[in-house]
Amino acid sequence: MRAIFLLVASLTAQTPNLNPITWTLSTQPGKLILHAQIAEHYKLFSPTKSTPGPIPLKVRVVESKWIKAAKPISPTQTDTLAGEVDITIPYHLRRKLPSDGLTVHVEVEYQSCSDQICLPITRRTLEARLLPANPVF
Amino acid sequence: MKFLLLLCLSINLGAQLRKPVLLELFTAEGCASCPPADELISAVDQLQPIPNADLIVLSEHVTYWDHSSKDRFATTALNNRQLGYSQLLKLESVYTPQLIIDGKYECIGGNGPEAKRLILEALKQNKPLLELNANRVNGKIKTNISFFGLNGATVLVAIAEDYAETKITKGENAGKTLKHTAVVRALHTIGTAEGLRYDHTVELPMPTISSNFRVVAFVQDSKTGHILAAAQVKL
Numbered sequence: 001m002r003a004i005f006l007l008v009a010s011l012t013a014q015t016p017n018l019n020p021i022t023w024t025l026s027t028q029p030g031k032l033i034l035h036a037q038i039a040e041h042y043k044l045f046s047p048t049k050s051t052p053g054p055i056p057l058k059v060r061v062v063e064s065k066w067i068k069a070a071k072p073i074s075p076t077q078t079d080t081l082a083g084e085v086d087i088t089i090p091y092h093l094r095r096k097l098p099s100d101g102l103t104v105h106v107e108v109e110y111q112s113c114s115d116q117i118c119l120p121i122t123r124r125t126l127e128a129r130l131l132p133a134n135p136v137f
Numbered sequence: 138m139k140f141l142l143l144l145c146l147s148i149n150l151g152a153q154l155r156k157p158v159l160l161e162l163f164t165a166e167g168c169a170s171c172p173p174a175d176e177l178i179s180a181v182d183q184l185q186p187i188p189n190a191d192l193i194v195l196s197e198h199v200t201y202w203d204h205s206s207k208d209r210f211a212t213t214a215l216n217n218r219q220l221g222y223s224q225l226l227k228l229e230s231v232y233t234p235q236l237i238i239d240g241k242y243e244c245i246g247g248n249g250p251e252a253k254r255l256i257l258e259a260l261k262q263n264k265p266l267l268e269l270n271a272n273r274v275n276g277k278i279k280t281n282i283s284f285f286g287l288n289g290a291t292v293l294v295a296i297a298e299d300y301a302e303t304k305i306t307k308g309e310n311a312g313k314t315l316k317h318t319a320v321v322r323a324l325h326t327i328g329t330a331e332g333l334r335y336d337h338t339v340e341l342p343m344p345t346i347s348s349n350f351r352v353v354a355f356v357q358d359s360k361t362g363h364i365l366a367a368a369q370v371k372l
Contacts, residue, residue, distance in 0.1 A: 052205030053308035120201040
């Protein structure tokens with residue numbers, strides 16, 4: 001009896017982490033930095049994933065009359081990402097930012113798995129504030 | 138009358154030696170983490186490892202891993218069933234493999250020790266006896282279900298293929314031959330229990346099944362999702 005229930009003996013976690021990716025979006029001149037903090041034992045399927053199966057990470061900047069984004073740059077060419085990951089999204093401004101700044105939205109769509117569970121497609125919208133450069137005296 | 142009802146409700150399967158516990162495994166052929174859970178549920182079904190428990194298993198395939206190839210057993214109705222549990226159990230998300238025990242407890246589908254702990258918890262709950270008879274009649278499945286009490290609860294019948302195999306050619310499980318047990322091919326809501334005794338016969342359409350199958354009847358509290366009675370017949 002014990003043997004059956006210990007079939008997967010390595011499994012110890014009692015409660016699965018159902019939100020294993022923490023996203024943050026920040027700005028640097030000319031680029032957005034999308035940061036993923038991937039919980040221990042989890043993997044995120046990368047944007048460059050080439051094999052069929054779970055969907056690769058999709059990143060989309062919601063463009064506007066102010067901003068045009070280039071293709072996101074993934075840190076590695078591997079199928080999965082783990083740990084702390086930064087994805088860089090270059091952008092250029094189509095016109096001068098409003099004096100009070102601009103909120104930019106980035107949508108992510110992804111799947112993730114641990115060695116015990118897989119999560120369905122998850123979508124998140126992140127935002128960051130672009131501010132005009134400091135006035136030059 | 139009240140005494141009779143109480144007497145009937147208190148039947149703790151005294152006549153039956155094993156108490157039924159319903160194990161619903163939400164799984165998918167496209168999910169890399171699922172094969173160990175499929176193996177566990179198969180072993181539990183075959184070996185019935187808890188002496189006083191009749192472990193009734195159902196593999197319920199969901200569609201949200203169908204990106205590279207279609208899981209032929211998956212249906213959106215089963216997605217919705219899992220989503221319903223997720224809401225009742227106040228989980229942040231659905232996931233696979235997920236084992237739901239008597240509609241009340243959940244754990245990672247491949248986590249044997251936790252599954253065992255929760256099954257033992259579920260066994261503390263008394264259940265009235267559900268009598269189930271099922272036969273093939275003219276290409277249909279004639280099913281009779283009877284039990285006492287459980288007023289207001291929903292009566293469901295699952296028709297499940299005893300065993301199925303799929304050779305996976307795409308996705309995370311590519312190259313594996315996946316083996317499934319008690320794969321749900323149809324899930325019917327039969328009605329609502331009313332009055333002192335529920336006794337109902339229904340003819341259900343026969344789904345396309347390549348192997349032997351089983352009929353699983355269960356009564357579910359429509360508010361909490363808890364399984365109040367269950368039985369199965371293998372045909």
